[in-house]
Every structure is written in C-alpha cells, then in structure tokens.
Amino acid sequence: MRRSARRRKTVSAFWEGGTAVVAIPARFTKAQEEHWVSRMVERLQRDDARRRGPRSDADLAARAAELSREYLGGKAEPASVRWVSNQSTRWGSCTPGERSIRLSHQLQGMPQWVVDYVLVHELAHLLVSGHTPRFWALVDRYPRMAEAKAFLAGVSFAASRGLTPEGPPA
Structure with missing residues (x-):
C-alpha cells in the first residue's frame, strides 16, 4: 500500500515485481485504507485470472460448457x-463424429x-457442420464475434509478415 499526497480521490492497483501495490490518497483513514486495499487486491487477482483464461484442458472444457x-x-x-x-494453421478444429474440440x-x-x-465457433460445429447461414446464425449469438474475428485476422496478418509484439523482424 502506498499513500500519495498528490493523489486526491482515486485509488489504483498494479503489480510491481510480483507484489500487488495499491496507491491511495494520503488523507484516507485506516478504515478506508483497509476497504480499498482489500477491494483492489481482489480486483487485481480476478483480472489476472480472467486474463490468463483457461489453462488446463479441464478448465477449457468447463469454459466450453458455460459458453x-x-x-x-x-x-x-x-x-x-x-x-x-500441433495446430499451426487453424485456431480451432472440431470432429463432430467424435464430439471433440481442439484449440491451438x-x-x-x-x-x-x-x-x-x-x-463458440467450434461448439456450433457440433450442431451444424460446415459454414452455412444456420451455422453463422448460431455463432452470431456470441456478442463479440465480429471483434474477435477481426482480432484473429490481425494476428494472422502480422504473423504472415513476420511481425512480432516486439516489432518488425530484424
């Protein structure tokens, strides 16, 4: 926890060297400090878990069931x-006959x-094979479909040109 004389109203939290840091206004009472530190550390942990997403196959299967x-x-x-x-040219695949889904x-x-x-795309293949209008109507139920497709298209475009998060190839 860091108190700041310059900070007036806002509270922020961030990771610094593996430690959660909560920055609060210096004028906060001990009770306010306890409230905000607890709340912000919980938020950091929740956001961290969400960002990491499903790590194991069991986590992935549970997420698929929710979706x-x-x-x-x-x-x-x-x-x-x-x-x-072993999937480098597809983000996911589905074998409806075996009811199996694989994600890269x-x-x-x-x-x-x-x-x-x-x-959601692969789950929809368990209900409709091929990319028919009926299939896309199912996938379209996912509210961020267009955004996710654009994101993946951008990643594919960058990869096809050898671009990395660090910048263009040397």
Whole structure:
C-alpha cells in the first residue's frame, strides 16, 4: 500500500515485481485504507485470472460448457475439449463424429473473449457442420464475434509478415 499526497480521490492497483501495490490518497483513514486495499487486491487477482483464461484442458472444457449454456442453449455437448500444439494453421478444429474440440495453444495468452469466440465457433460445429447461414446464425449469438474475428485476422496478418509484439523482424 502506498499513500500519495498528490493523489486526491482515486485509488489504483498494479503489480510491481510480483507484489500487488495499491496507491491511495494520503488523507484516507485506516478504515478506508483497509476497504480499498482489500477491494483492489481482489480486483487485481480476478483480472489476472480472467486474463490468463483457461489453462488446463479441464478448465477449457468447463469454459466450453458455460459458453454452450449461455449462447447455444446447452445443446452443444463436446466429449472432449483440449489444447493442442500441433495446430499451426487453424485456431480451432472440431470432429463432430467424435464430439471433440481442439484449440491451438497459440490462443493461450490472447484475450479471453477471443478464446471464447473460437470455442463458440467450434461448439456450433457440433450442431451444424460446415459454414452455412444456420451455422453463422448460431455463432452470431456470441456478442463479440465480429471483434474477435477481426482480432484473429490481425494476428494472422502480422504473423504472415513476420511481425512480432516486439516489432518488425530484424
């Protein structure tokens, strides 16, 4: 916790060397300090967990079940959902006959709403094969579909030109 004489009203929290730091106005009482430190550390941890997204195959399967319930009426029921490292040209794939969904490990670290879009896309394939209008009507139930598709298109575009988060190739 850091008190700041310059800070008047706002409270902020951030990670610094693996430690949560909460910055508060110097005039806050001990009770206000306790309230805000507790609230902001909880928010940091929640945001961290959301940003990391599902890490294990079990987490991924649980997330797929949630998304199926929320956007597909619970009708898409995969037998397995897992991360794979041998998929470099597709973000996800589905084998309806086996009811299996595989997501590329390259999605790990991307925003959760992007991973969710890919999951909804693959879940919809359990209900409709091919990319028919009926299929897209199901996928379109996911509110951030267009944004996620654009995000993935941008990632693909950058990768095809050798661009990395660090900048253009040397």
